[in-house]
Amino acid sequence: xxxxxxxxxxxxxxxxxxxxxxxxxxxxxxxxxxxxxxxxxxxxxxxxxxxxxxxxxxxxxxxxxxxxxxxxxxxxxxxxxxxxxxxxxxxxxxxxxxxxxxxxxxxxxxxxxxx
Amino acid sequence: xxxxxxxxxxxxxxxxxxxxxxxxxxxxxxxxxxxxxxxxxxxxxxxxxxxxxxxxxxxxxxxxxxxxxxxxxxxxxxxxxxxxxxxxxxxxxxxxxxxxxxxxxxxxxxxxxx
Numbered sequence: 001x002x003x004x005x006x007x008x009x010x011x012x013x014x015x016x017x018x019x020x021x022x023x024x025x026x027x028x029x030x031x032x033x034x035x036x037x038x039x040x041x042x043x044x045x046x047x048x049x050x051x052x053x054x055x056x057x058x059x060x061x062x063x064x065x066x067x068x069x070x071x072x073x074x075x076x077x078x079x080x081x082x083x084x085x086x087x088x089x090x091x092x093x094x095x096x097x098x099x100x101x102x103x104x105x106x107x108x109x110x111x112x113x114x115x
Numbered sequence: 116x117x118x119x120x121x122x123x124x125x126x127x128x129x130x131x132x133x134x135x136x137x138x139x140x141x142x143x144x145x146x147x148x149x150x151x152x153x154x155x156x157x158x159x160x161x162x163x164x165x166x167x168x169x170x171x172x173x174x175x176x177x178x179x180x181x182x183x184x185x186x187x188x189x190x191x192x193x194x195x196x197x198x199x200x201x202x203x204x205x206x207x208x209x210x211x212x213x214x215x216x217x218x219x220x221x222x223x224x225x226x227x228x229x
Contacts, residue, residue, distance in 0.1 A: 035217045043204060045220035091158065093217070101146050101210060102171065103218060105158040 002027045004094050006106035013082045014114050020067075021077045021109045023092030031097030034068065034075045039108070040088040048090070051075065053097065079111075087113040121207050121221035128228055133195040136224045138207030139188055148218060149182055149192050150206040158206075164190065197228045 003026045013019035025034070036048040051059045051068050058066050063080045079086055092106040120139040128134050140147045148163040162172040167184045175182070179198070184190040194201055204225050208218035 033217075037217070037220075042222075043225075044222050045206065045208070045218075047217045047219070050217055095217070100171075101148075101163065101165070102160055103148070104160075107157045 002029075002032075002094050002096070002104050004092050004104050004106040006090075006092055006109050008109045009107070010110045010112070012112040012114060013079070015082055015084060017082055018078060018080045019082055019111065021079075021090050021092075021111065023075045023077070023106055025073050025075065025092070025094050027073070027094065027096075029096055029098070033095045033097060034066075035093040035095070035103070036064070036066070036075075036077045037091045037093060037105075038086075038088045039091065040085075045091075049077065082113050084113050084115060087111055119207055119209050119219050119221035121205075121224050123224060124222065126224055126226045128197055128226070130198055130228055131196045132228075133193065134197045134201075134226060134228075136192040136205050136207075136226070138190045138192070138221060140190070140207070140209030141219055142188065144209035144211045144219070145187075146210040147184060147190050148206075148208045148210070149190070150208065152204040152206060152223070153202075161192070194226075197226075199228045202226055202228050 005024045032053045034051045038046045038048050049061045049064050065078045067076045089108045089110050091108045094104045122137045149161040152158050161174045162182045164184045182192045204223045206223045208220040210218045
C-alpha cells in the first residue's frame with residue numbers, strides 16, 4: 001500500500017519569505033499523481049498544486065511550486081513571498097494512475113506565517 | 116457551479132442516536148468519496164463510489180456505518196447507533212475520471228457525539 005510521510009508537523013515563516021514543506025511517499029507504481037492541499041481554519045480543503053509523475057517538469061502555480069524528485073520519491077512544496085493568508089495545514093497526497101482513485105494523505109504540516 | 120455541498124455543517128447528537136450526513140457532488144463528476152478527519156488518524160477514506168456504485172468500502176470502520184448513492188447528485192453517510200468515538204469531521208469529495216484532477220471537497224460536517 002502507498003504511504004505518504006510529512007516529517008514536519010509544524011513550520012513557520014516570516015511574511016514575504018520563502019518556505020519549503022517536505023513530503024515523501026512510498027510506491028511501487030510508475031504512474032501516479034501527487035497533490036498538495038491547503039486546509040485553513042475554515043476547514044475547507046483547497047487544491048494548491050498537482051504533479052503528474054510522468055512529467056519531468058516541476059509544476060508551478062503562481063507563488064507555489066514543487067520540487068518533484070521521482071527517484072527519491074520526494075515531493076516538496078515551496079511557497080514564495082509568503083502571505084498571512086497562506087497560514088494553514090498543508091497536506092501532501094498521492095493517487096494511483098490506475099483504476100484506483102483513492103487519495104492517500106500525509107498527516108499534514110501546520111504552517112504559521114509571522115507578520 | 117456551487118461546488119460540493121454537504122449538510123449539515125455541524126451536528127451534535129447523543130450517543131446511540133442515528134446520524135445522517137448528506138452530500139451533493141459537482142454535476143458531471145462520476146466519483147464520490149467520503150473521508151473522515153480526526154487529530155489522531157488524519158484523513159481516512161471511508162468509501163468511494165463510481166457512477167453511483169460503491170467501489171471500495173474497506174475503510175468503513177464497522178457495521179454501524181453505511182453509505183448510499185441513490186443517484187448521481189446525492190449521497191448519504193449514516194451512522195447507527197452513533198458513539199462518542201465517531202466524533203470527527205466528515206468530508207465528501209467528488210472527481211471526474213479523466214485527467215490528473217484531484218478531488219473537490221465539500222466544507223465538511225463536524226460531528227460531535229456526546
